Amino acid sequence: MHSTMLGTVRHMPSIGAAVALAAGMLVALTPAAAHAASGASLPFTSVEAESATTTGTRIGPDYTQGTLASEASGRQAVRLTSGQRVEFTVPRAANAVNVSYNVPDGQSGSLDVYVNGTKIAKTLAVTSKYSYVDTGWIAGAKTHHFFDNSRLLLGQNVQQGDKVAFVATGTQVTVDVADFEQVAAAAAQPAGSVSVVSKGADPSGAGDSTQAFRDAISAAQGGVVWIPPGDYRLASSLSGVQNVTLQGAGQWYSVVHTSRFIDQSGSSGGVHIKDFAVVGEVTERVDSNPDNFVNGTLGPGSSVSGMWIQHLKCGFWLTGNNDNLVVENNRILDTTADGLNLNGTAHGVIVRNNFLRNQGDDSLAMWSLNSPDTNSSFENNTISQPNLANGIAIYGGTDITVRNNLISDTNALGSGIAISNQKFLDPFHPLAGTITVDGNTLVRTGAINPNWGHPMGALRVDSYDSAVNATVDITNTTITNSPYSAFEFVSGGGHGYSTGNVTVSGATVQNTGTVVVQAEAQGAAKFSNVQATGVGAAGVYNCPYPSGSGAFTLTDGGGNSGWNSTWSDCSTWPQPGQGSPPPDQNTNLAKGRPATATGSQDVYTPGKAVDGDANTYWESANNAFPGTWTVDLGSAQAVRRLVLKLPPASAWSARTQTVTVLGSTDGATYSTVVGATGYRFDPATGNTVTVALPSSTSLRYLRLDVSANSGWPAAQFSEVEAYQTS
Known part of the structure; x- marks a missing residue:
């Protein structure tokens, strides 16, 4: 759920709830230069289409909700009509590519693929089937989720500097970004493992392999279930999964097709899932459906690694006992709601080194419903293009850490990171202990809430339903090209609750659209060594809401520079680029205007x-x-x-x-x-x-x-x- 100080935005409980640091630049999705440890270390390198050679039309940049460019990586992409091409210079040795793209609603087709000018036999499938999602019950939501991902093994090795081109055939295709990867050969079956094929699974995908998977899990208790290369269809979900490892030959080879993989409310734990893909058929968001990779619990001491998770409502909707769960080295793409939501009751959970793109709600969230999430962390994840909420959201919890993540291109109702006491439902457990937000890099994050034109900051602290009494330490943050503010302090439910006990130190803010600090609630924060350049309107907007609800105190801890001015008129919002530096004279003044x-x-x-x-x-x-x-x-x-x-x-x-x-x-x-x-x-x-x-x-x-x-x-x-x- 997301809101502003002017009222409540219905969003449901965040349920199944940079890449290019500079537009046009080649992107290595490895730790960002802006902060040496930000983001995931990933097996692929991405190239933005707008930096490639093309006979098509570049669109964007745009930050207007509901436009195609606003949901693109870098807010730019390349549109191809039939016969037009976009040609990428390969940044690394590769034999596979994944492309983020859009086609018009109701259309499907393919892209022809050329390597160094020679057309290869394979084509890249494109479809609008999983796009154009409507969530009419969420105030402010428009049709969204425009992009999708399609992957292809090229069947040959290409080297750095080679050319790979995509040509539209028959349907218009907008290409956003291409990920180039060297995929290792398929892994061999582990000794002593139980193959699902030996239990009757059909690797062609024609038959229903659900019972074969269940039988293999029963037979392999304490051991490994092996999923050989192939495509397997599960007509219903798995439950009773405990004390077992599910292992595939690699996420490009072993593919399970199901919209509900594991659905269980309890497990003794010891579940380890790794090295295959789960691809669903979810085309809309129905919050009452368990259309998730994991719905419920894997039990304590479990892990998920090396997975490709796509076309589901949520990657992980976690309830029950998930103590000490580790989720790492996964790709979570094209979910209609959250990438991962930790729904309370879990302790010591680590979510690290994952890549998430194109979520329809929070990409990563902790929600302390029923009991608090405690001593859990989101670390070194790379998040791109959540199109209807936050990159990372912490809704309550005790002693939570958000460290070294790279988040880019939030849209509509979200910030890059939200630290919030928005409860959605009871019993809710507000923020407590120490909330550590350290070493994160936020690129083009923050958005306009479309319900009332309210700007949301790149990093938000929100006393939505109760005062923030936890200690919130925000350190070593890099915020680049935020369309609006860098740091926002707000009581989003409009009650005027306090956001206190906050320290911000060691931040670099570059080219923020409006202000560095957007203070809309009573409370206090101490700022030290926060250095800003290219501030759009003023250093500080300090106008707590409701009027007269109390003051917000900014304490100067020293070392701050570039943001010592204050917006003087609380009756108006500062607009992007209104102050220094002046608006770019080559900017289209009409774009996005009424x-x-x-x-x-x-x-x-x-x-x-x-x-x-x-x-x-x-x-x-x-x-x-x-x-x-x-x-x-x-x-x-x-x-x-x-x-x-x-x-x-x-x-x-x-x-x-x-x-x-x-x-x-x-x-x-x-x-x-x-x-x-x-x-x-x-x-x-x-x-x-x-x-x-x-x-x-x-x-x-x-x-x-x-x-x-x-x-x-x-x-x-x-x-x-x-x-x-x-």
């Missing part, structure tokens, strides 16, 4: 012309010239140039639109900036035209009046871009 029109046709609404996607468009009501479209830039701007676009596809034949450009500073009185002019849009030149504006132009509201279109009986724009440069 847009209206005198009319629109079907789904072709005014906002499609400012969503950062040249393939979506606004179209006015047919046969109703003039069609008028208006965007509010937020404040008066010295606009010198407009770029008007139609979709860059050959299906859009050349046409001329007659456009008058008008401007206003108050939204009531408009004056003509450029008189009626015919502008030719031609797909041969990208369906783009540029309109120069007079040097004296200053406007907040930009209006385009279209009186004619030679190609269609309506006004049409896929993008309207406004710039301060000529």
